[in-house]
Amino acid sequence: MNIWENIFTGTNLALLGAAFATLFAGIGSAKGVNLVAKATSGLISEDPNKFGKAFLLQALPMTQGIYGLVTSFMIIFKIGLLGGGAAEVTLSQGAYYFVASLPIAFGGLVSAIKQGEVAAAGIKVLAKRPEATGKAIISASLVETYAIFAVLVSLLLILFA
16 A cells, blocks of 8 residues: 555545635635724724624624534534544545535635625725614625525535435
8 A cells, every 4th residue: 555545535535625614714714804803993993982883794704714614523523533433435425525615615715705805895884874884784794695605505515425
């Protein structure tokens, strides 16, 4: 058995998918939250009382990272690493789990960044028209729809594997 046969296994491919789901969705969330945090810092330097409303906008892009993490746990659970008896995962099963992780990995990456951009624009709305904060939150939440679609596809693929 050569080194590649030890590395390139079904279990490792499934774990790579789990890592992708967490890594890429997490990167998107970090970038999205960062965009909103920068705008929030400027806002609360002028009016610290607006932090509560700004925090709602800042928290929105975090959800994609959570979706990626849930997807990773689901893969790890399905291949038997959580809960005891690790099953033999064939190469084709590992490839399946890897592919199943891709919707949330890349959907989460892109939607979190885009949601951060919309939420950062919402901070500007909050600065000038605090009464319109709800509209800014709704606008940023619409981007969330695509992350929800992505996590649903990933989870359904994993559940029915």
